[in-house]
Amino acid sequence: MNLSALAGIDRFRVSVLTGAVLPLLIVACGSDSGEAATPGVDAPVIIRNGDVFDVDSFVNAGWKKSKEFSIETVPDSNAIWFGFYKSQDVEIRFYDSHADAMGPGMDSANAAVNRVSNANLEGNAIFASGQRKQYSDFLVAGNTVILCQSLIEVCEELVENIR
Numbered sequence: 001m002n003l004s005a006l007a008g009i010d011r012f013r014v015s016v017l018t019g020a021v022l023p024l025l026i027v028a029c030g031s032d033s034g035e036a037a038t039p040g041v042d043a044p045v046i047i048r049n050g051d052v053f054d055v056d057s058f059v060n061a062g063w064k065k066s067k068e069f070s071i072e073t074v075p076d077s078n079a080i081w082f083g084f085y086k087s088q089d090v091e092i093r094f095y096d097s098h099a100d101a102m103g104p105g106m107d108s109a110n111a112a113v114n115r116v117s118n119a120n121l122e123g124n125a126i127f128a129s130g131q132r133k134q135y136s137d138f139l140v141a142g143n144t145v146i147l148c149q150s151l152i153e154v155c156e157e158l159v160e161n162i163r
Contacts, residue, residue, distance in 0.1 A: 049098050051142035055081055061161035076104040085158045089149040098143055105145040109138040
């Protein structure tokens with residue numbers, strides 16, 4: 001074989017390897033081993049982290065208190081109240097501190113909003129009929145975790161109305 005034929009074969013090998021390996025490198029470098037993190041989409045809303053609230057704080061802001069629940073299934077909470085704000089179900093879980101709301105409070109809230117209708121009832125509001133409320137999201141405000149029926153903005157507005 002002459003040198004020009006060898007050079008052609010080497011160029012061919014390099015082209016084939018580049019064509020096969022380069023797309024793999026691009027895909028590998030562009031992929032993420034975890035879930036895609038879009039800022040603000042999956043992160044919990046945390047507001048007024050220096051404040052301490054009680055039931056009256058929310059009642060005075062326009063929340064309609066309806067029923068108190070047992071704290072047995074919600075670790076480290078000291079009160080759980082169900083009520084309504086702007087025609088939306090809102091459950092408020094009270095903790096001794098913002099740190100407790102951020103730790104066991106968020107763990108419990110994550111479990112509550114991720115459950116499906118036939119899931120274990122632990123950590124969710126259970127009514128006399130045996131049904132429990134479905135919450136789509138939650139936020140942490142000071143020493144509370146607030147479970148929201150559908151629109152997180154409604155719960156944010158409730159907290160903003162506390163003076």
